[in-house]
Amino acid sequence: MRRRFDTATLVVAVPFLAFVGLFLFVPTIGLAVKAFTPGGTLGLSAMQRALEGSYRTAFVNSISLSLTSALIGGVIGLLVALSLHSLSRPRWLRSTVDSWFAVAAQLGGIPLAFAFIAALGTQGIITKVLGLAGVSVTESGFSLSEFWGLVLVYLYFQIPLMFLVMMPAVGGLRQTWSEAASIMGASSARYWRSVALPLLIPAFLGGLLLLFVNAFAAYATAYVLNPGAQIVPLQIRFLLQGNVITGEQDLAYAIVLWTITLLLASLILVALLQRRTAKWASA
Amino acid sequence: MRVLRNIFLAAVALYFLVPLLAMARFAFQSVPVVLLTPDKLLQGWSISGLLDVFANPEFQKAAITSLQLMVLSILVTLVLLLPVAALVEIRAPRMRTLMAGITLLPWVVPPIALVVGVAATFRNTVPWFLASPYSLVPFYVLWALPFSYRALDAGLRAIGARTLYEAARVMGASTFTIIVRVLVPNMVGAIIAASVLTAALVLGEFAFAALLLKETLPTFMAEFQRSEPRAGMALALAVMLLTAFIIWIGVRVLRRRGMELQAAGV
Amino acid sequence: MADVRMTGVRKVFGSTVALSDFTLEIQSGELICLLGPSGCGKTTALRILAGFEKPDAGTVEVGGEDITTVPTPKRGFGMVFQEYSLFPNMTGRANVDFALKLRKAGATERKETVDRLLAITGLTEHADKFPHQMSGGQRQRVALARALASQPRLLLLDEPLSALDAQVRDSLREEIRRVQREVGVTTLFVTHDQHEALAIADRVGVMSQGVLEQLDPPRALYESPATAFVAGFVGTVNRIPSERVDGGWRVLNRVVPGRPASEGASLAVVRPEQLAVDLDPEGGGSVRETTFLGPLTRAIVERDGQTLIVDVLTSEFPTLSAGAPVRVRLRDDVDDVLLIEGRAAANGPATG
Numbered sequence: 052m053r054r055r056f057d058t059a060t061l062v063v064a065v066p067f068l069a070f071v072g073l074f075l076f077v078p079t080i081g082l083a084v085k086a087f088t089p090g091g092t093l094g095l096s097a098m099q100r101a102l103e104g105s106y107r108t109a110f111v112n113s114i115s116l117s118l119t120s121a122l123i124g125g126v127i128g129l130l131v132a133l134s135l136h137s138l139s140r141p142r143w144l145r146s147t148v149d150s151w152f153a154v155a156a157q158l159g160g161i162p163l164a165f166a167f168i169a170a171l172g173t174q175g176i177i178t179k180v181l182g183l184a185g186v187s188v189t190e191s192g193f194s195l196s197e198f199w200g201l202v203l204v205y206l207y208f209q210i211p212l213m214f215l216v217m218m219p220a221v222g223g224l225r226q227t228w229s230e231a232a233s234i235m236g237a238s239s240a241r242y243w244r245s246v247a248l249p250l251l252i253p254a255f256l257g258g259l260l261l262l263f264v265n266a267f268a269a270y271a272t273a274y275v276l277n278p279g280a281q282i283v284p285l286q287i288r289f290l291l292q293g294n295v296i297t298g299e300q301d302l303a304y305a306i307v308l309w310t311i312t313l314l315l316a317s318l319i320l321v322a323l324l325q326r327r328t329a330k331w332a333s334a
Numbered sequence: 335m336r337v338l339r340n341i342f343l344a345a346v347a348l349y350f351l352v353p354l355l356a357m358a359r360f361a362f363q364s365v366p367v368v369l370l371t372p373d374k375l376l377q378g379w380s381i382s383g384l385l386d387v388f389a390n391p392e393f394q395k396a397a398i399t400s401l402q403l404m405v406l407s408i409l410v411t412l413v414l415l416l417p418v419a420a421l422v423e424i425r426a427p428r429m430r431t432l433m434a435g436i437t438l439l440p441w442v443v444p445p446i447a448l449v450v451g452v453a454a455t456f457r458n459t460v461p462w463f464l465a466s467p468y469s470l471v472p473f474y475v476l477w478a479l480p481f482s483y484r485a486l487d488a489g490l491r492a493i494g495a496r497t498l499y500e501a502a503r504v505m506g507a508s509t510f511t512i513i514v515r516v517l518v519p520n521m522v523g524a525i526i527a528a529s530v531l532t533a534a535l536v537l538g539e540f541a542f543a544a545l546l547l548k549e550t551l552p553t554f555m556a557e558f559q560r561s562e563p564r565a566g567m568a569l570a571l572a573v574m575l576l577t578a579f580i581i582w583i584g585v586r587v588l589r590r591r592g593m594e595l596q597a598a599g600v
Numbered sequence: 601m602a603d604v605r606m607t608g609v610r611k612v613f614g615s616t617v618a619l620s621d622f623t624l625e626i627q628s629g630e631l632i633c634l635l636g637p638s639g640c641g642k643t644t645a646l647r648i649l650a651g652f653e654k655p656d657a658g659t660v661e662v663g664g665e666d667i668t669t670v671p672t673p674k675r676g677f678g679m680v681f682q683e684y685s686l687f688p689n690m691t692g693r694a695n696v697d698f699a700l701k702l703r704k705a706g707a708t709e710r711k712e713t714v715d716r717l718l719a720i721t722g723l724t725e726h727a728d729k730f731p732h733q734m735s736g737g738q739r740q741r742v743a744l745a746r747a748l749a750s751q752p753r754l755l756l757l758d759e760p761l762s763a764l765d766a767q768v769r770d771s772l773r774e775e776i777r778r779v780q781r782e783v784g785v786t787t788l789f790v791t792h793d794q795h796e797a798l799a800i801a802d803r804v805g806v807m808s809q810g811v812l813e814q815l816d817p818p819r820a821l822y823e824s825p826a827t828a829f830v831a832g833f834v835g836t837v838n839r840i841p842s843e844r845v846d847g848g849w850r851v852l853n854r855v856v857p858g859r860p861a862s863e864g865a866s867l868a869v870v871r872p873e874q875l876a877v878d879l880d881p882e883g884g885g886s887v888r889e890t891t892f893l894g895p896l897t898r899a900i901v902e903r904d905g906q907t908l909i910v911d912v913l914t915s916e917f918p919t920l921s922a923g924a925p926v927r928v929r930l931r932d933d934v935d936d937v938l939l940i941e942g943r944a945a946a947n948g949p950a951t952g
Binding site for chain 3: 225236330
């Protein structure tokens with residue numbers, strides 16, 4: 052009676068797997084093959100060049116942009132979740148933030164970039180208001196098209212995303228745990244250090260990964276704010292559209308392959324870290 | 335402590351509100367920022383920019399394309415995913431880890447990466463496939479997978495699909511009947527969640543469509559804003575509100591069923 | 601001298617009075633159970649004692665010291681919660697050890713104490729499991745060991761057994777009693793389960809609507825309920841119409857001294873085992889049904905349009921069955937009866 056796969060499962064699983072295979076694996080494997088055969092012959096030259104010069108800069112920039120926005124967004128998102136958790140009134144606040152963040156987490160892309168241009172661009176209203184107050188945004192060196200500008204814009208979807216990831220974990224902190232700690236003589240700070248934070252860490256790590264990948268892959272927002280930014284997604288576009296020179300495309304394949312490797316590696320790293328920090332949750 | 339918390343929450347609220355308000359002002363007030371003085375705050379407000387966009391035939395075409403892509407992506411997602419998710423849950427729970435892994439993979443191959451792979455393979459072998467804008471559908475379904483699959487899976491578990499399946503099985507129902515007549519009606523919330531997340535993704539995706547030269551709402555928006563800044567801003571705001579509305583509906587429906595709209599977790 | 605004393609405590613939540621003028625004294629080393637239906641205020645009393653809630657009025661003293669405003673961590677109590685109170689990120693051992701770390705005990709002392717407590721609670725072999733790998737009973741044992749680790753001057757137990765299976769519940773109940781005696785810690789145990797309360801407590805306090813109705817040793821509570829509520833809540837009772845006569849009250853066949861709970865009281869509160877039956881065609885009663893309870897057989901008897909519950913020795917009436925004509929009488933050894941107001945009936949919580 053116990054077969055490993057039954058017919059019905061196969062009937063629906065096969066089309067699904069074929070779908071993923073055709074539209075995800077075939078293109079990925081295809082570009083991997085091309086990345087390792089630059090100019091039609093086997094070789095590592097494309098993969099090497101993809102990590103040199105301006106491409107190396109792009110990787111470094113993309114990683115630091117993603118890490119920075121993930122860490123800042125992660126911490127703020129967690130703090131919002133904790134603040135709301137400790138706040139029972141007014142009751143509308145919790146559900147409003149819940150709904151709005153569910154929305155904002157999806158609001159990347161073109162419209163978001165426009166919104167920040169309207170606020171903080173050279174012609175932005177906040178730029179103007181700050182200027183009237185004697186603070187010159189441009190002279191301060193801040194620009195939406197530079198590193199910290201991008202971080203500021205990315206936070207708009209990073210904070211809500213971390214909030215959505217952390218809310219179930221924060222909501223899972225039982226009141227009895229803090230009460231038990233308190234009657235044992237633990238201060239509130241001690242409870243957070245020894246019980247609550249260790250319990251939140253696995254979810255937080257998962258959230259950081261989500262935010263990192265999210266920022267690394269973000270294209271539209273950066274494209275509007277600064278099409279010439281030295282970050283990986285825009286470099287790929289540059290190579291793909293300026294495809295007149297042969298060999299440039301091989302470079303694009305190599306950069307993409309490195310990107311996928313990086314994202315996959317971070318996924319595995321986080322899974323391992325989670326297993327270590329969540330020993331108590333698994334058998 | 336309490337004061338700090340309230341200041342913090344207020345600052346966060348400000349950060350999230352200000353760009354939207356700035357956007358609305360830019361879109362609907364025809365006074366350039368340079369000329370804006372306190373006495374002109376109430377002058378020149380109109381929604382003519384937005385009306386201009388709506389009348390634009392190119393916009394209409396792009397919007398219709400995006401809506402079609404949205405509907406098709408949702409349909410493909412449900413037809414392809416729901417039976418797999420259901421059968422894995424009720425008949426082969428050991429495959430759950432495998433499915434969780436597979437459905438997470440599109441994550442590490444973002445649109446800007448996959449478009450290169452697609453160009454490397456499909457463009458040479460099946461160029462006709464990429465000619466139609468509908469060729470975007472499978473990829474959109476793919477990127478929505480980490481979210482849509484988790485939504486469906488959570489729904490199946492929330493209704494105790496296994497027990498329902500076994501109960502219906504004892505009464506003599508076939509697997510197909512059980513999925514269509516028992517499971518689907520019970521997991522409306524999860525189906526809406528999966529649809530809403532897919533819709534939001536389709537309405538926002540830019541990289542893939544732009545690089546394959548497809549005219550969708552986001553690519554039109556990026557192009558249009560260059561020539562018509564004010565109308566472009568109005569359109570972006572409208573799209574943002576539409577997306578927000580769609581997701582909000584999903585959140586409401588889910589909350590009434592005691593569920594949350596989940597982010598894809600690891 | 602009372603070890604713990606709550607005096608005139610009042611607590612109001614919104615429009616609900618959870619406790620009104622609540623006074624309770626616990627002697628040193630004593631185990632007191634607060635018993636009552638949900639919402640009676642027993643948990644509020646315990647939470648005020650723990651310092652989780654601030655009383656609106658009244659004082660809390662422990663060992664002669666007024667602790668009404670002392671914050672929870674400084675009270676030096678131990679507590680076992682209903683369930684899920686173990687820190688899930690720590691093993692059983694680490695949970696117990698955490699209490700000792702908080703007291704800044706030395707490493708050797710900590711190890712010795714943890715080992716001793718784990719041994720007392722019979723947990724030695726499960727100590728290195730995480731809470732989610734333990735059974736409900738094991739988790740509550742760890743919680744008990746953890747609560748005792750800091751040598752509390754008062755142990756609070758908030759329905760610690762109610763989430764467990766019946767069998768585990770009984771054995772853990774005995775164990776809590778044993779450990780409590782061994783350690784000699786003053787204990788307040790809150791429960792809604794009368795069997796639990798009667799079995800474990802030195803004294804049981806029955807609560808209703810924020811008021812302590814009666815505080816007495818289990819036997820006294822059962823045999824001489826002070827109020828109609830206590831009579832109805834603890835055990836099964838018959839309410840039998842009786843009349844005032846010279847020398848006491850006439851209840852069925854006998855005249856006994858009665859304790860009217862109020863002015864117009866005329867219903868005698870009589871336990872099923874305080875009644876007896878004789879087979880008698882002229883007896884005026886008829887058995888409607890019988891339930892076999894092992895050594896006892898419970899008979900439901902119809903008599904004068906009233907239903908009575910009578911427990912008889914199974915060995916005395918091995919074949920008692922529906923339809924048998926009987927005479928119901930009050931047993932000769934019953935010499936104290938509570939009289940209450942109300943409607944005649946037999947009722948009480950089903951015996952479990």
